[in-house]
Amino acid sequence: MGNSCSGGNDPCAASQLREPKCRNQECRNNVPLIDEESEEDYSECIYTYLLKQKESIASQNGGFESKSATTNLVDPRFSPGLPFNASNTLEMLKPSLVGLLNQKAASCTRTHDNGRSQQTDVSALKKPSAQLELYIVTWNMNGRLQEPEKNLSLLLDLDGEKRDLYVIGLQEAPKFCGEETIGKLLGEMYCCVGLSLMLSLQLYIFAKKSLRQYITGTLVDKVGVGGLGYVVGRQKGAAAVLLAYNKVSLLFITSHLAPHECNLMERNHQYERICKSVFTKSDGLCSMCKDLRSVKNVLEPQFKVRHVHNFVEESDVVIWLGDLNYRLEMPRASVGFLISHNLEEVLWNSDQLHRACDQGEVFTGFSEGLLLFPPTYKFDVGTDNYDSSAKERTPAWTDRILYKVKPSSLVKANLVLYNSIGAVKTSDHKPVKAILTLTNLLRTSSCAF
Numbered sequence: 080m081g082n083s084c085s086g087g088n089d090p091c092a093a094s095q096l097r098e099p100k101c102r103n104q105e106c107r108n109n110v111p112l113i114d115e116e117s118e119e120d121y122s123e124c125i126y127t128y129l130l131k132q133k134e135s136i137a138s139q140n141g142g143f144e145s146k147s148a149t150t151n152l153v154d155p156r157f158s159p160g161l162p163f164n165a166s167n168t169l170e171m172l173k174p175s176l177v178g179l180l181n182q183k184a185a186s187c188t189r190t191h192d193n194g195r196s197q198q199t200d201v202s203a204l205k206k207p208s209a210q211l212e213l214y215i216v217t218w219n220m221n222g223r224l225q226e227p228e229k230n231l232s233l234l235l236d237l238d239g240e241k242r243d244l245y246v247i248g249l250q251e252a253p254k255f256c257g258e259e260t261i262g263k264l265l266g267e268m269y270c271c272v273g274l275s276l277m278l279s280l281q282l283y284i285f286a287k288k289s290l291r292q293y294i295t296g297t298l299v300d301k302v303g304v305g306g307l308g309y310v311v312g313r314q315k316g317a318a319a320v321l322l323a324y325n326k327v328s329l330l331f332i333t334s335h336l337a338p339h340e341c342n343l344m345e346r347n348h349q350y351e352r353i354c355k356s357v358f359t360k361s362d363g364l365c366s367m368c369k370d371l372r373s374v375k376n377v378l379e380p381q382f383k384v385r386h387v388h389n390f391v392e393e394s395d396v397v398i399w400l401g402d403l404n405y406r407l408e409m410p411r412a413s414v415g416f417l418i419s420h421n422l423e424e425v426l427w428n429s430d431q432l433h434r435a436c437d438q439g440e441v442f443t444g445f446s447e448g449l450l451l452f453p454p455t456y457k458f459d460v461g462t463d464n465y466d467s468s469a470k471e472r473t474p475a476w477t478d479r480i481l482y483k484v485k486p487s488s489l490v491k492a493n494l495v496l497y498n499s500i501g502a503v504k505t506s507d508h509k510p511v512k513a514i515l516t517l518t519n520l521l522r523t524s525s526c527a528f
Contacts, residue, residue, distance in 0.1 A: 211290075211324060211517045212495075214242040215480050217333060217400040218503070218510035219250040221460065222279070225505045227255070231264055233502050234510055241268070242514070245285040248318075248333030248400040251506075252281050261285065273320035273331065277301040282318040282333040290324075297322040302356045304349040305337065317353045317401075321390065327490060327520045330394035332357065333401040340406040340473070343431050350441045354391040395488045396517060399445065400480045402508065405432035407454070411473040415465070418453055418474060426454075430476060445481040448497025448513065455499050455509040462504060480513040489519045 216234055224230065232238075235245065247261060258271050265285055272294050273284030280301075286294060298321045305315040317334035334353060337345040391397055407414055409429040417425050427433055427450060435441045454474035457466040466472040480497065484490050496514040503510050 209325065209518065209520050211243045211520060213244045213246055213398070213515045213517065214512065215246040215248075215398060215400055215515060216500075216510055216512040217248040217250070217402070217478050217480060218500075219335070219402040219456075219478060219506060219508035220252050221506035221508065222251050222253055223505060224253050224255055227260060228264070230503055230505055231260060233500055234512075235261070235264060236500075236512065237264060241287075243287055243290060245269070245283075246331055246398060246400065247281075247283040247285075249281040249283075250279065250333070250335040250402045252279050257281055257283060273297050273299065273322055275299040275301060275318035275320050277303065277316060277318045278314045280314045280316060280318050280333065280335050282320055282331060284320050284322070284331060293325050295323045295326075298358065300358045302353050304352055315349065317357060319357045321358060321394070325520050327396070327488070328394045330357075330390055330397045332391075332397070332399045334399070335402045336404045338404050340408065340431075343405070343435070346404060346431075347435060347441050354389055358390045359388070391483075393485070395485050395490055396492070397445075397483045398480070398515070399442070399482070400511075400513075402477050403432060403479050404477050405430065405435070405479075406475040406477070407431070407473055408434075409473070411471060414454070414474050418465075423450065423453055426450075432476070432479065442481055442483075444486070445483040446492070446494070447479065447481045448494050450476050451497075452499040452511075453501075455511055457507045458504070458509065460505065460507055463501065466507070478508055478511045480511055482515060489521060491518045492516070493518070 214236065216236075218234060234247070245261075245265065247257075249257070257276075258274055261283055262269065262271060262285065268287055268289075269285045270288050270291060271283065272286045272291065273282070275282040300319045300321070301316065302319070303314070303316040315335050315337060317332050319333075320331045322329055332353070334349075336349050407426055407429045408431060409426065414426060417423065430450070432441070436443070436445070454465075454476050456475050456477040457472040458464065459467055465474050478499075482492055482494075484492050493516045494513065495516055496512070498512060500510040500512055
């Protein structure tokens with residue numbers, strides 16, 4: 080486990096990540112200068128530089144690895160099915176909280192890799208053609224869109240800094256002109272570079288128009304794993320977009336998996352099915368591409384075509400967002416007490432997704448920021464109150480954003496922000512957003528595909 084902050088050990092360093100651009104003097108370490116306004120492709124220039132710095136860059140790419148900082152944060156007396164006594168809860172939590180404080184200082188991101196955790200550094204190369212800043216957001220809309228301009232503006236954080244790419248994943252989305260509405264809100268600086276729709280499951284990728292020249296060969300696909308779409312507004316499956324930025328393959332997936340605490344194994348199987356099917360099934364990739372030239376444009380103009388068994392494993396960068404529907408295995412009364420005392424961290428070890436990842440069942444190699452925000456499901460619509468209906472659903476972090484960089488890639492990922500958007504109240508889910516910086520977006524070796 081780790082912290083979703085950025086900038087090494089300083090959680091407040093996120094705002095200092097962007098180094099000032101150097102135009103009038105030679106940059107440190109003889110990094111080749113790039114004029115931001117120029118449309119010339121500088122990949123060869125930076126490629127030469129990378130070859131000279133191969134050993135140091137390879138060392139940096141390895142990152143810092145340590146044994147998992149995971150500790151037993153949840154007292155055994157909180158196990159599902161046991162009675163809950165609020166009067167002595169805080170006393171019971173003291174040992175866990177001590178471990179939690181130590182853990183918070185241990186690392187920056189949680190990487191799901193069979194119990195290993197990893198930190199990533201920010202690359203020294205920060206050039207227009209080699210870096211992207213992504214704003215990623217996922218939202219289960221509960222089949223409604225009230226006050227669209229207000230809520231979508233909150234969803235996109237339009238009052239904040241403008242990002243290079245916007246990745247928007249929607250589940251249980253109503254019928255609305257998403258591409259047009261989102262494009263209008265983002266403004267003329269942006270264009271849609273990827274769009275994948277499967278009824279109520281939708282994925283939109285918008286980029287700055289100035290970056291459009293670097294984006295090639297966009298492909299889309301979708302994988303259904305259950306649900307009845309607009310009949311009940313709960314289509315289960317995944318929508319995906321695969322594209323290349325400066326010849327580096329980027330795979331985006333939004334998914335909506337099976338609900339209810341008891342369906343853990345079904346969710347795991349749906350994840351595996353999506354991984355094996357996306358862009359590989361006979362009615363998907365081939366029918367969309369007409370021929371293999373489109374695939375070449377996405378992956379590498381000079382590569383030798385061969386069959387790709389798993390695009391999730393072989394893409395340089397994968398970003399997976401959505402209503403994954405993993406639940407908390409803890410009595411509702413215990414969960415409610417911990418949330419009311421701002422002790423959400425104690426819930427981590429009861430989170431089904433964390434457990435499944437630590438056991439290597441799903442999302443191996445993926446990273447996720449710490450869950451330092453309250454569970455995002457289930458709310459009474461229009462309020463900040465958790466479910467008060469007769470069903471009394473146990474709160475859970477159903478809505479997640481995870482990312483993975485292929486180990487052999489030089490690309491580096493730095494999570495700047497991971498949080499929920501509490502101001503949106505028109506659904507029984509709160510949206511979740513992340514800001515992710517990708518650096519070293521350079522193709523320096525033959526494509527793995």
